Amino acid sequence: MSYQNRKQKLLKIVEQHGEVEVKELAQKLETSEITIRRDLALMAADGLIFRTHGGAMKMSLASIPVSFQQKTSTNIEQKDYICRLAAQEILDNDIIFMDCGSTVFRLCQFIKNKRIKVITNSLPVVYELLNTEVSINLIGGELDGNRQAIHGKIAVEHIERYKVDKAFLGVDGISIENGLSAASEKEAEITTAMAANAQSTYLLCDSSKLGKDKYLKFAPLTIIDVLVTNQATDLLKSYQDLGLRILN
Amino acid sequence: MSYQNRKQKLLKIVEQHGEVEVKELAQKLETSEITIRRDLALMAADGLIFRTHGGAMKMSLASIPVSFQQKTSTNIEQKDYICRLAAQEILDNDIIFMDCGSTVFRLCQFIKNKRIKVITNSLPVVYELLNTEVSINLIGGELDGNRQAIHGKIAVEHIERYKVDKAFLGVDGISIENGLSAASEKEAEITTAMAANAQSTYLLCDSSKLGKDKYLKFAPLTIIDVLVTNQATDLLKSYQDLGLRILN
DNA sequence: TTAAATTTGTTCAAATATAATCATAAATAA
């Protein structure tokens, strides 16, 4: 297979997924990682993609989500697995909340063709769902440049005006003992508000966050209805005992 | 078999398969690889195919998909002239509205280093001002994918919560007789709301729009305080007589 | 912070493709 051929395929994959890892690409194209790296380097030089550590991302994305660049290429497969599960729960005509976490962001690719309404405070999500089947409602308020998301009192009030079917949320930490925890007060505020105004609240949470606590404990586990994760560990049983539905 | 004959067949195969190898072609045409290579070289020189290492590709596949083209908007110089004037009116610590017109968008470049707060319903404005000195407040509500802007009842209510120093607005048409006119009801709504909640309202308007009417008349000239434009025509006098300050 | 793990860049060798050269065969013209 020639470089040009691979280039086409790589472009397609990157367009589709938004963000990919070198390993993944090497497998898909049945070639070595070094070849993929060389290809990506050439393509990046042409401005066709944005090179990240361990992979690549869509140019259009790279210019926007600064905050996600730092988190790129960690646990992508796990996150995609989780998001695929979560997407299956979404029905046509659903109205859903999506918050500004990096896991939740990856849900976008799986819902592009659904006829739903998404209410979100995340600019990357907005950008990703622009000009798709999805109808978007953007939460208004103060923009946090680093997180590329809207936070604050106005944002919370905006959320409270809606009652939606499902909320898809991420957190920085979750444990039986301390419930949900976050690294930022602002994010916690949004998460809480979204959960309170959704019929079902889905927590998208890769296994690395299970049992971890961050500095700010902000809500009990009970605000969550469904825990979507990637590993079927014994740990999950205790969550199940607390009344959470587990998807994995 | 002659070159002309082979050329037809090769073209057909390439069209059909998108990408092919020299070996493959040599077998199909029952000739040597070197002959195929010579043929492909000639065809590539004529721009009929794209030569790759080891084979050839359809021209259309090889060409770089121009996914992101910068809109070369009309009257850039005029708009920049207008925006430079408008930017001079903005002081540190001002809070301003910016709407989603293409003229107003070009104001961004001139205010990046000002310490102000911008309240806007335009995604392009947000992206342009992201990670600059400017603090951003995004208006929430329904997102219009085509205009990349937020409109609707919620957006208007969001605007009404603020009282700002200056509003910088664009319109599609302006005339003495009919006042301000727009091509879309949604935009008119936002423009009106912003003007009503700003101490001073600046209309950024290149000369091509002066004296023009669009289908929707939505407001009298009196909601404007300052008209920023690029030409010093006699026409402007009548606007001045109506109490508008003219900047040009 | 340091240490471990991962990713990337570099160099080199093998495989493959291309270019160059020459010889042969076929077609064309005198």
Add this chain to the structure above:
DNA sequence: TTATTTATGATTATATTTGAACAAATTTAA
């Protein structure tokens, strides 16, 4: 016919691509 041109194929040399091994840089975890 013969001489000349043209197209094709074979052979060899050159260039490109690829993958492996290892050092350097970066990221992650502790």
